[in-house]
Amino acid sequence: MLAEITGLGQGSITVNLEMIPRQGESVKILYGPDAQLEGEVVSVNHYINQHADEHKVQIKIRPFNYLITA
Numbered sequence: 001m002l003a004e005i006t007g008l009g010q011g012s013i014t015v016n017l018e019m020i021p022r023q024g025e026s027v028k029i030l031y032g033p034d035a036q037l038e039g040e041v042v043s044v045n046h047y048i049n050q051h052a053d054e055h056k057v058q059i060k061i062r063p064f065n066y067l068i069t070a
Helices: none
Strands: 002-006 013-016 026-032 035-049 054-068
Touching: 013 026, 026 054
Parallel strands: 002 054
Antiparallel strands: 002 013, 026 035, 035 054
16 A cells, blocks of 8 residues: 655655554654665554545654665
8 A cells, every 4th residue: 555654854755555554653664775764653644535446645754763875
């Protein structure tokens, strides 16, 4: 399921998840060969449109740590 990760301070990223993390859980996201993000899930919002067969998930995190080496 596609989920948009927000709370990064500079935009958002979209990732394909098999499970949605819960509020309060910690996540570590590797989104490039030399870029990662760790944070706590602050909120999870679902947008469901039954008529269009559409489900969107937005996960807001509070970052602990950014690691970008380039």
